[in-house]
Amino acid sequence: SNSSLSCGGCGVSLQTESPELPGYVPQAALEREPIICQRCFRIKHYNEAASVAVDQDDFLRLLGAIGGTSSLVVHIVDLYDFEGSLISGLSRFVGNNPVLLVVNKIDLLPKSLNTNRVRNWVQQQAKALGLRPVDVVLCSAKRNIGFERVIEALDYHRKGRDVYVVGATNVGKSTLINRLISDYSDMEQELTTSRYPGTTLDAIRIPLDDGKAIIDTPGIVYTSRLTEVVPRSFLGALLPDKPIKPLVYQLNDGQTLFIGSIVRFDFVKGKRQSFTLYLSNALNIHRTKLERADELYQEHKGELLGAPSEEELASVPEWTRHSLQVAKGSKQDVFVSGLGWISVNSTQGAQLDVYAPKGVKVMLRPSLV
Numbered sequence: 541s542n543s544s545l546s547c548g549g550c551g552v553s554l555q556t557e558s559p560e561l562p563g564y565v566p567q568a569a570l571e572r573e574p575i576i577c578q579r580c581f582r583i584k585h586y587n588e589a590a591s592v593a594v595d596q597d598d599f600l601r602l603l604g605a606i607g608g609t610s611s612l613v614v615h616i617v618d619l620y621d622f623e624g625s626l627i628s629g630l631s632r633f634v635g636n637n638p639v640l641l642v643v644n645k646i647d648l649l650p651k652s653l654n655t656n657r658v659r660n661w662v663q664q665q666a667k668a669l670g671l672r673p674v675d676v677v678l679c680s681a682k683r684n685i686g687f688e689r690v691i692e693a694l695d696y697h698r699k700g701r702d703v704y705v706v707g708a709t710n711v712g713k714s715t716l717i718n719r720l721i722s723d724y725s726d727m728e729q730e731l732t733t734s735r736y737p738g739t740t741l742d743a744i745r746i747p748l749d750d751g752k753a754i755i756d757t758p759g760i761v762y763t764s765r766l767t768e769v770v771p772r773s774f775l776g777a778l779l780p781d782k783p784i785k786p787l788v789y790q791l792n793d794g795q796t797l798f799i800g801s802i803v804r805f806d807f808v809k810g811k812r813q814s815f816t817l818y819l820s821n822a823l824n825i826h827r828t829k830l831e832r833a834d835e836l837y838q839e840h841k842g843e844l845l846g847a848p849s850e851e852e853l854a855s856v857p858e859w860t861r862h863s864l865q866v867a868k869g870s871k872q873d874v875f876v877s878g879l880g881w882i883s884v885n886s887t888q889g890a891q892l893d894v895y896a897p898k899g900v901k902v903m904l905r906p907s908l909v
């Protein structure tokens with residue numbers, strides 16, 4: 541990178557290596573005058589906000605800066621990766637500012653699902669994770685579902701203040717921001733960029749008609765999400781694009797499911813029962829005997845077992861094993877951040893082993909569906 545150059549738009553230090561990090565400019569654009577970062581270029585020419593990502597330290601500094609303002613904080617999370625994309629310390633970091641929780645990607649849930657139930661579940665889970673939002677809104681930024689409710693909630697809770705939009709990467713923040721730009725902002729005025737107070741990070745300001753603005757923030761990268769530790773080439777298979785069709789497997793103990801070549805699910809001990817998979821339907825599922833699973837993986841990962849390929853797997857961290865005990869008579873999900881979940885409706889209890897790349901969050905939670 542070339543740290544001596546800075547963007548003529550927002551002032552961020554320019555670099556030519558990582559498109560998803562702040563200050564990226566394609567090599568060829570360095571010939572132009574004035575030199576501006578790709579993000580400013582898109583804003584200027586297409587009125588479009590592109591997402592950038594920052595690490596934990598920069599992100600916490602940024603949240604602290606928001607804490608010093610009087611504003612509404614809109615936290616956007618991915619329903620499909622709820623525990624993985626929720627910023628649990630958010631209320632603490634942004635001080636007294638209210639948090640509006642916008643739950644995106646509801647289009648992915650099976651059609652049969654009752655949205656009131658989902659909303660209650662979200663409220664309970666958010667509370668359990670330490671977040672107390674003033675309101676919860678469900679939407680799909682991409683399919684334009686529930687967007688009027690998002691705007692209503694913004695108007696109602698903003699009370700004449702600025703709005704900061706925060707979220708992890710890949711939750712659909714820029715899709716939502718671009719919708720807000722086209723449907724809600726005061727387009728007489730142009731998008732501008734400015735600095736967050738006390739940081740070196742640039743912010744996109746989307747003007748509102750009362751002189752206030754919606755301010756986009758960089759996404760935070762959580763390496764506890766499978767989506768952040770796999771190569772980009774595998775993301776298409778991992779992120780569902782259509783409503784998920786749940787897959788039901790009746791398993792005996794001593795059976796294993798391979799989910800592509802990326803996660804392994806062992807039913808170690810318990811009575812025969814059903815497991816329902818809520819995953820991208822582009823993933824290959826392979827059932828086998830637990831006693832054969834190690835050997836099968838060694839011989840067939842990346843091919844018979846499905847993506848990612850062996851070449852892609854080379855850059856993915858090694859598996860670690862998570863031993864989980866589903867209590868008798870409970871309905872729980874085995875949640876694997878960035879992959880989806882497996883719902884266990886256990887009358888008899890079940891002992892499970894889940895193998896996932898090191899660092900990826902794997903846990904039991906109250907069942908969503």
Ligand code: GDP
Binds near residue numbers: 707779781782
């Ligand atoms: P950002 O990193 O948070 O800015 O996320 P993007 O807006 O770039 O979206 C990340 C991915 O999620 C892209 O593949 C989007 O197409 C997809 N996406 C965004 N919103 C939705 C949604 O409401 N439903 C679905 N199914 N996908 C979405």
